[in-house]
Structures are given as structure tokens and as C-alpha cells.
Amino acid sequence: MDFKLSEEQELLRKTVREFAEKELAPRDAAMDRANELPLDIVQKLVDAGLFGVYFPEEYGGAGADSVSAVIVMEELAKGSASIALTLDAHWLAVDPILHFGTPEQKKRFLPDLVSGNKLAAFALTEPAAGSDAAGIQSRAVKDGASWVLNGTKAFITNAGPAEVYVAAVKTDPEKGARGISTFIVEKGTPGFTIGKKEDKMGCRGSATAELGFSDCRIPAENLLGEENNGFRVAMSTLDFGRTCVAAMGAGLAGAALKVAAKYAQERQAFGQPIARFQAIQFMIADMAIGIEAARLLAYEAAWRRDAGLPYSKQAAMAKVLAADVAMKTCRDAIQVLGGYGYTRDYPPERYLRDAKLLEIGEGTSEILRMVIGTSTIKELG
Ligand SMILES: Cc1cc2nc3c(=O)[nH]c(=O)nc-3n(C[C@H](O)[C@H](O)[C@H](O)COP(=O)(O)OP(=O)(O)OC[C@H]3O[C@@H](n4cnc5c(N)ncnc54)[C@H](O)[C@@H]3O)c2cc1C
Numbered sequence: 001m002d003f004k005l006s007e008e009q010e011l012l013r014k015t016v017r018e019f020a021e022k023e024l025a026p027r028d029a030a031m032d033r034a035n036e037l038p039l040d041i042v043q044k045l046v047d048a049g050l051f052g053v054y055f056p057e058e059y060g061g062a063g064a065d066s067v068s069a070v071i072v073m074e075e076l077a078k079g080s081a082s083i084a085l086t087l088d089a090h091w092l093a094v095d096p097i098l099h100f101g102t103p104e105q106k107k108r109f110l111p112d113l114v115s116g117n118k119l120a121a122f123a124l125t126e127p128a129a130g131s132d133a134a135g136i137q138s139r140a141v142k143d144g145a146s147w148v149l150n151g152t153k154a155f156i157t158n159a160g161p162a163e164v165y166v167a168a169v170k171t172d173p174e175k176g177a178r179g180i181s182t183f184i185v186e187k188g189t190p191g192f193t194i195g196k197k198e199d200k201m202g203c204r205g206s207a208t209a210e211l212g213f214s215d216c217r218i219p220a221e222n223l224l225g226e227e228n229n230g231f232r233v234a235m236s237t238l239d240f241g242r243t244c245v246a247a248m249g250a251g252l253a254g255a256a257l258k259v260a261a262k263y264a265q266e267r268q269a270f271g272q273p274i275a276r277f278q279a280i281q282f283m284i285a286d287m288a289i290g291i292e293a294a295r296l297l298a299y300e301a302a303w304r305r306d307a308g309l310p311y312s313k314q315a316a317m318a319k320v321l322a323a324d325v326a327m328k329t330c331r332d333a334i335q336v337l338g339g340y341g342y343t344r345d346y347p348p349e350r351y352l353r354d355a356k357l358l359e360i361g362e363g364t365s366e367i368l369r370m371v372i373g374t375s376t377i378k379e380l381g
Contacts, residue, residue: 020079
């Protein structure tokens, strides 16, 4: 067993950390207030080559591994969870094109998506079906050389700025999860609209909106993967998404810990820095322990993916733990800062609002605990 990162991975971490400190952290509070994804920052990610870090070189990527992608997520989230989420959602759409796309689809879509010249979004959730993904109601009907899509998608990250959308839609409604297919839909297609923009609690520097399909006609060749195999496409995509979200959680919690540790050394009470009080030290210790555990689980899930091993369970465990750790760490960071922690003058309250998403998006903690519980009982029972 080797926990040591390669020289390239260490260099990547250093580069992304510096990028996040310089370009993201100073802007994160303003993004939160503006409730808007800043496109100039997206461009900076493009220029830094971060969009394509783990994609093959033949499509313009850097050809690094999934562990490297997770490092990028962790470090970006230290500067801005909103920007990490933007890239995570982009990868959710690009990853299935890489793994399930036809050679023509890969040639047509991947170069612009891997470079980040075009932003992408992954659309599974609907107003009436989130956790119950097999219960989606949007429909696609084959009509000659086209598919005609109708329905609504909800809470879609990157909806609006994205130019390419991977949408999961029912193609055989009688068959439940086995009657879903995924399609590539381009912005500007007649009948495809961007709907209500969400006014979110956190991650407000990311774009979230509804999508509408109204007799939206797309070419037959935009079917992604086999017909009625879309549930599998979506679930395998989410395994990596959850791994990335776990790394985001470790990064975000790491940012909260840093603020708390610094403040604890500066703030005086009863004639000494509060860092000398055991109550504060214990909170800081629990933060550090949780973050390390969450990071290791996220890295293990990514490592298993790179090794070609099953990793759905590890990805789910990593996400649940990282979401719990991020929530507790951000809450305790507010506590370490006392009254100041409760104001917008310091970042932990924003971090806490950002962290809450980690318990909801890409599988709620309840659903993932069910998945982990069921598979553990099956293994051991
Ligand atoms: C900011 C943001 C960004 C998002 N980005 C995307 C995106 O890019 N693409 C996309 O497709 N989706 C996206 N989502 C949607 C997200 O994945 C869903 O919100 C999530 O899966 C939960 O679905 P839901 O909101 O319908 O909640 P519901 O499924 O209605 O769940 C409500 C509550 O019931 C619980 N629950 C449901 N079923 C069970 C059960 N069987 N047992 C126990 N508890 C249960 C849930 O855990 C939850 O607590 C995003 C959401 C947010 C908030």
C-alpha cells in the first residue's frame, strides 16, 4: 500500500492551491452576494488547463488519473465551493460522453468540452423526481431520424451558461429504470429552454436553473449510449461525481479549519489566546481528524476507479462522510469564531451554507446510507 502521491500529483496540488488562493478565495464572498457564476473565472480555469485534467490527451486533456481530478476538486473547493461544483457538474456531463459516446460523438463534442471552451451540464433531476431517479417523467419519442423530447428538469447546475447538456429521459415509460435513455442536447435547439434560475442557500456562485423541453427535436445520433440504458449511464457517472463531491467536502472543511485555527491563535480571552483552551483544541482536533478521514476515503474511491475496481460503495461512503465532516467542521468553525463567526465578515457562515449542498446533491445522505447499508448487509448477511 502506497499513500504517497506522485511528483506530478504533488505539483498539480500546489498549482491548483495557488490558483484557488489567488483567483477564487478573494472573489468567493462577492460571488455569493451576486448569486451569479462569474464567466471570467470559468475562463481562468480554462486557461489553467483544469477542465481537461483527467481526460485523454487525444481529446486535448492532460491525461492524468482520477486521483488527480480529486486533488483538483479538493483544492478548488478551498477557494470556492461554487467553482468546484461548476467543474464537477461539467465533468458529470463530459464523463459519460467519454465512456459511452460513439467515436463520432467523442470527436464532435469532446475537444471543446475537455478544453472548457464549452461548458456542459448533466440533467437527471425533475421537479417531481430527485432521489427516485427512475420516476422521471420527461419523454423522448423516436420520429424518423430524430428524437422528440418533452419535459422539465430541475436544479441543473450550469444550466444557462452551459452549451452542451446530457439529459436522462424516459424512452420506454413502462419499464421504469430500464426505460431511460441519455441524450446530448445542444443549447439553441428549438424547443429547448432555460427556465427559472434558483435563488440558493449556498454555492451561490454556481448557476442552477430549470430546463424545459417542448417538442424539442434532436438528431437520432445524439442518443448517448444504448437506448434504455440511460439509468446505468447516469449511475456510473454519479459514482465519479460523488467521489468528486467528497473531495470538495474535504477541501471546504479544510478552508473552515484554516480560518478557525488562525483565529484561535489571535483571539484573546481570559488573558490568553483561545487556542490554549482544551475545548477549542478538541474542536480543532475533530476537524482535522474528520478531514483526513474524508480525504482518504475520496482518494481511495478515485484510486479504485483508476485501478478498474468496483468503487460505487466507496464513492457513496466518501460522499456521506465528507458531507457530515464538512457540516460539522463549518458549524464548529463558527463556534470557534464566536459572535464574529455568526456574521458575514468571516467566511465560515458561507462555508456552512455551501456545505449543506453536499448532503443533498448527487444522492442525498439518506439515499446513500440506504445504498451502503443494503450492500453491507448483502456482503455480510
Ligand atoms: C444546488 C443544487 C445543484 C444540483 N445540481 C444538479 C445537477 O446538475 N443535475 C441533476 O440532475 N440534479 C441536480 N441537483 C438535484 C439533486 O441531485 C437532488 O436535489 C437530490 O438528488 C434530491 O432530490 P430531491 O431534491 O428531489 O429530493 P427528494 O428525493 O424529494 O428527497 C426529499 C427528502 O426525502 C428523503 N428521501 C427520499 N427518498 C427516500 C427514501 N427512500 N428513504 C429515505 N429518505 C428518502 C431525501 O433524502 C430527502 O431528505 C442539484 C440540487 C441542488 C440543490
